[in-house]
Amino acid sequence: MLELLAPAGSMEALTAAVQNGADAVYMGFGDFNARRNAKNFTEADFAAAISYCHLRGVKVYLTLNTLLTDRELPAAADLARRAAELGADAVLVQDLGVLRAARQAAPDLTFHASTQMTVHNLDGVKACADLGLKRAVLSRELPASEIEYICDRSPIEIEVFGHGALCMCYSGQCFFSAVVGERSGNRGLCAQPCRMKYGWGGRADSYPLSLKDACLIDQLRRLKKMGVSCLKLEGRMKRAEYVAVVTRIYATLLREDRLPTPQERQALEDAFSRQGFTRGYFEDKTGPAMFGVREEKTPEPKELFAQARQTYVGQENPLVEVRFYAMIRAGEPVRVGVEDGEGRVVTAAGEPPQAALTRAVTAGQVEKQLSRTGGTPYRCAGVKAAVEDGLSVSLSALNALRRQVLEELSEKRQTLEPCRTGEYHPGVRYENPGEPPALTVSVQTAGQITPQLLALSPAIVYVPAEELSLHPECLEGLQAGTALGVIVPRVAWDRELPGVRSQLRRARELGAAEALVGNLGLIPAAAEQGFTLRADYGLPAFNAQALKEFKRLGFASATLSFELKLAQIRDLSKAIPAEAIVYGRLPLMLTENCIIKNRTGRCGCEGENVLTDRRGARFPVVKAPGCRSEILNSRPLFLADKPEWKKAGLTYARLAFTTESPAECVRVLERYQGKSGWAPAELTRGLYYRGVE
Numbered sequence: 001m002l003e004l005l006a007p008a009g010s011m012e013a014l015t016a017a018v019q020n021g022a023d024a025v026y027m028g029f030g031d032f033n034a035r036r037n038a039k040n041f042t043e044a045d046f047a048a049a050i051s052y053c054h055l056r057g058v059k060v061y062l063t064l065n066t067l068l069t070d071r072e073l074p075a076a077a078d079l080a081r082r083a084a085e086l087g088a089d090a091v092l093v094q095d096l097g098v099l100r101a102a103r104q105a106a107p108d109l110t111f112h113a114s115t116q117m118t119v120h121n122l123d124g125v126k127a128c129a130d131l132g133l134k135r136a137v138l139s140r141e142l143p144a145s146e147i148e149y150i151c152d153r154s155p156i157e158i159e160v161f162g163h164g165a166l167c168m169c170y171s172g173q174c175f176f177s178a179v180v181g182e183r184s185g186n187r188g189l190c191a192q193p194c195r196m197k198y199g200w201g202g203r204a205d206s207y208p209l210s211l212k213d214a215c216l217i218d219q220l221r222r223l224k225k226m227g228v229s230c231l232k233l234e235g236r237m238k239r240a241e242y243v244a245v246v247t248r249i250y251a252t253l254l255r256e257d258r259l260p261t262p263q264e265r266q267a268l269e270d271a272f273s274r275q276g277f278t279r280g281y282f283e284d285k286t287g288p289a290m291f292g293v294r295e296e297k298t299p300e301p302k303e304l305f306a307q308a309r310q311t312y313v314g315q316e317n318p319l320v321e322v323r324f325y326a327m328i329r330a331g332e333p334v335r336v337g338v339e340d341g342e343g344r345v346v347t348a349a350g351e352p353p354q355a356a357l358t359r360a361v362t363a364g365q366v367e368k369q370l371s372r373t374g375g376t377p378y379r380c381a382g383v384k385a386a387v388e389d390g391l392s393v394s395l396s397a398l399n400a401l402r403r404q405v406l407e408e409l410s411e412k413r414q415t416l417e418p419c420r421t422g423e424y425h426p427g428v429r430y431e432n433p434g435e436p437p438a439l440t441v442s443v444q445t446a447g448q449i450t451p452q453l454l455a456l457s458p459a460i461v462y463v464p465a466e467e468l469s470l471h472p473e474c475l476e477g478l479q480a481g482t483a484l485g486v487i488v489p490r491v492a493w494d495r496e497l498p499g500v501r502s503q504l505r506r507a508r509e510l511g512a513a514e515a516l517v518g519n520l521g522l523i524p525a526a527a528e529q530g531f532t533l534r535a536d537y538g539l540p541a542f543n544a545q546a547l548k549e550f551k552r553l554g555f556a557s558a559t560l561s562f563e564l565k566l567a568q569i570r571d572l573s574k575a576i577p578a579e580a581i582v583y584g585r586l587p588l589m590l591t592e593n594c595i596i597k598n599r600t601g602r603c604g605c606e607g608e609n610v611l612t613d614r615r616g617a618r619f620p621v622v623k624a625p626g627c628r629s630e631i632l633n634s635r636p637l638f639l640a641d642k643p644e645w646k647k648a649g650l651t652y653a654r655l656a657f658t659t660e661s662p663a664e665c666v667r668v669l670e671r672y673q674g675k676s677g678w679a680p681a682e683l684t685r686g687l688y689y690r691g692v693e
Contacts, residue, residue, distance in 0.1 A: 002224045002231055004254060005061070005159070006247045009236035011041070014049055016244035017058075018319070019312035021251025024059035025049075026092065028236070029083065032064050032076050032188070043082060050087045051414045056319045056377045057341075059089040064102065065114035067095045067186045067542040067561065069568060070426070077105040077424035084109045087416045090134065093117075094172060094186070097545030099131065104424045110134050115161070116172040116186065117520065118538065121494045122150050124521025129155045135229065137161075139170055139491075140214065141592040143284035146493050148226045157229035162219075163246055163268075164234025166211040166278070168194040169589035170491060173538060176588040178563050179633055180617075184692040186540065186563065194589075195293070197614050200599060204614045208595050212292040215268060215277030217260050220253055238272065241305035244312055245271040270301040286593045318379035322409070324370040324402070326385040328353050328361065334393055336370065336401040338409055346408040348401050353391040363387045369398040376406055426544065429573045432649025439672055440579065442487060442516070443665070444622060444658045446470070451477035452666045456673065459652065460485045462516050465503040466625055472510050485514030486531070488522045489625035490538040490590060496626055497525060504529050516559075523553065532556050537581065544573040551576045557651060562586055562637075565691040570648040577651035582639045583668055584656030585620065585632035586686060594629050596621055603627075620659050632658055638683035640671045645688070 006017035008027040017025050029046040041049060046062075053060050062083045068076050080091060080102035091109055093099045094116035102109065112135040113119050113128040120139040128136045135157035138147060142160075151158050167174060177191045178184035194209035216223065216231070223231060233246055249264050260268075269276065275292030311317070325337040333349035353361070363385040371380035438459035443449055446467040454461070454477040462485040463474065478484060486507040492500045500522070504515070508529045515531035517523055518538025526533060535541060535550050535558035542561045550558045557577040560569055569580060596609050605623035612618050617634040624630040639645045645653060655672060657665045671678045 005232045007236040012240040013243045016240040016312045019317050020244050020248035026061040047086045062088045062091045065092045065094040066188045070543045073101045077101040081105040081421045084419045096549040097543040100545040101424050108419045118172040121521040123524045125154050127520035151227035159230035162216045162231040168209040173590045178692045189693050198611045207293045212274045212278040241308040242271045244308035288598045321381040322378045324383040326366050328387045338405040344412050346405045348404045353393045356392040361393045436646045437650035437653040440652045440654045442656045446474035448665050449474040450662045456669050457481045469503040469506040484512045486512040487516045490518040547575045563692045566644045566688045579652035581656050582653045585658045589631040591629045635682045635684040637686040
């Protein structure tokens, strides 16, 4: 059975989803979810929503899928505890620290891995299973072949996105909104910079980052055959009528096991689209055809939305199948029972029947009367009635018994199961190291490593796995006091992993002992080669509990999120040594679509590729492993003239070189070592002083 999961950004949208056939809904409660701009729900609303859904056989999933600070964790843990007490069926998480805290408060609660965790290969799914998660929401970029491979071997349930908005960046790896606008997508306040105008050659005259919405309406049979457990519809920021239209069409096609009609396809497009839909990722066909924008002055589909409102406003569609039983015997009370699909049974007894003076009641009449469930959430799937001859029972008495058993069944369906709860305890506090941090260096290309750079003896030099395996000559001049590290790709599909493993073996042979790992699904590839594991920024370290979890997973250090302020970093209890990026063009987006090839029709990573926004800011686009693109910030982060980063309790401070020339790399390292007064012409302090919402 393929579960249909619909969005609920408001109580009206929730009603629309449920009444139109959703099997489950996902919703926010409080401030800790990835759509903080949706209406979301108060505690009273959330309790009412769960009661409403459970009565009608619909599951409720709470979104707790944002990065949280230590100050926010107690409230998040309390929220998880209340969600468990109120009967939430599962909670979606991104932050491993949030998962750790929530588990203390609600040990029996079911947790799912949000798409924000960037789970995109089988090892990532297995890591989620090892963490005790019961379901993983896969990255939206995966094609059908990769999804099927994972489903065939997954130890837990797999959820995929089926319809709605696509982010240009891998979810969980986008920092564009935070770095440029101080509104963090990882904290639920994405400003959607990908929908803005950008361009090449200094002109912002197109929309190279705006993807069309996904639509897998004609792939439902294939998804079921693959073994996908859940199909998610996106749209917590959309109006209720949109939710009604999309949910109804998908639910109908799943129930009737058929393809959509032209009219249904058109209704989906009328409800919302960006110049049509795409299934490019699913079909493994990226390119310009996947892109589109919401055209200005698109008229509201008034007639379609009016029809949609009629499906849920003041309506009660019978969603729950029940079976009735009746027994009518002389001298005994009339008995009526009802049973739902989960085995709940309710019975009631009325007055004994009378001897029939004219016309005796028949089994057919009893069955007809009990099956009248209109105006309730119930649909009669059958009636078994044992009726002795010659007896009379009033129809009003049968109606009263039917109402009584259905009301009692409704109470049973809404009754909360007892659950264990606990208290969140932050645990022991670790003191900051007293020494200033050691400088580490990461490079984009092997050519940035020179004897002059190595002569400055950084503590660790990190080189991308592919670069190191192709250019071992870059290690000439490596000093005894400098450790060699390898950067593991943040994204590597299962079909790419053999190549990554080969590169890591080669790096190990060349003397690399450290590995920067930015994704749960890449831990095994590095660990099996005996590398010392160091968590990169792709694995978000936003709070002390996350650091404790990384320690449990075997990491020797962790790169702290550059969305934290330096004051927050200073106050963080660090269970393992902490590193922070203190120089470099911060990464903004990691994209499966190669925007360079989309522009020119051919590969062109080697040349200079710069994306320009409406204000004239210039964002370099560089090659990422796997023929992906990475968009970098327009200005380099520079802190060498600031003292705070040295007093923030860091063990390591990283200089992240991307577009710098070899000479510039040397110049920057010398500046951070206090050997010059150099500063870049343009710079940013990042978020270390500003912070994010």
